[in-house]
Amino acid sequence: MPTESLTNEVRLLRFLARDMTQAELGKRVGLTRQTIAAIEQGRYSPSLEVAFRIADVFGKRLDEVFHWNPGGAAETGDAT
Amino acid sequence: MSSFEKRAWLALWSQCPPYLVYFVVQGVWPNWLTTFLERIACLAVVASVHAIAYVTGLLVMKWQERAEPLLLDERDRAIDGRATRTAYFVMLAGMIVVGVVMPFSDTGWKITNTALFAIVLAETVRYALIVTGYRRRPRLAH
Numbered sequence: 001m002p003t004e005s006l007t008n009e010v011r012l013l014r015f016l017a018r019d020m021t022q023a024e025l026g027k028r029v030g031l032t033r034q035t036i037a038a039i040e041q042g043r044y045s046p047s048l049e050v051a052f053r054i055a056d057v058f059g060k061r062l063d064e065v066f067h068w069n070p071g072g073a074a075e076t077g078d079a080t
Numbered sequence: 081m082s083s084f085e086k087r088a089w090l091a092l093w094s095q096c097p098p099y100l101v102y103f104v105v106q107g108v109w110p111n112w113l114t115t116f117l118e119r120i121a122c123l124a125v126v127a128s129v130h131a132i133a134y135v136t137g138l139l140v141m142k143w144q145e146r147a148e149p150l151l152l153d154e155r156d157r158a159i160d161g162r163a164t165r166t167a168y169f170v171m172l173a174g175m176i177v178v179g180v181v182m183p184f185s186d187t188g189w190k191i192t193n194t195a196l197f198a199i200v201l202a203e204t205v206r207y208a209l210i211v212t213g214y215r216r217r218p219r220l221a222h
Contacts, residue, residue: 032156
């Protein structure tokens with residue numbers, strides 16, 4: 001069974017963006033608050049388009065927000 | 081919990097109890113109702129209970145969400161798509177039984193009730209998969 005994982009810094013970046021709420025971020029990228037929460041917790045991997053939109057909101061490159069861990073365990077602090 | 085997930089729970093809870101009672105009664109006491117009118121009335125009562133429970137729940141939800149209307153995003157659509165795909169095959173299997181196999185061995189209300197059961201089962205599978213879809217670990221390919 002593959003153990004690849006996609007981790008992200010969305011929660012940290014929200015905090016750094018003056019505590020942007022999940023709802024606010026969701027509104028800006030066209031997702032619900034629940035989906036933003038699922039992305040932060042590693043329960044949902046967004047499409048490439050949405051990943052780019054999220055990175056764009058924070059003014060970051062895609063690889064600064066999302067990290068691909070080939071064969072490694074999830075290492076986001078907020079992953080469940 | 082997202083609005084879409086809440087609606088799936090509502091659909092499950094409004095649909096399963098009345099139809100479960102109906103199918104258990106039909107299965108255990110198949111001759112309890114004898115005339116066409118009685119059977120149709122029984123079915124109408126079950127369908128009405130389902131409809132009233134669902135519509136009431138939906139109205140309550142809409143009232144609670146009045147400030148935040150239902151928004152389906154890509155995750156909701158992906159979960160719905162997976163659930164609907166599986167439910168389609170359940171429905172297909174049910175319709176094959178009802179339309180291809182049963183006409184050669186059964187008649188009347190048995191076919192009707194089996195068809196109804198297939199529809200209810202397919203709907204139940206769909207909503208159950210939607211609910212579980214929000215809890216599963218992600219697959220990285222969409």
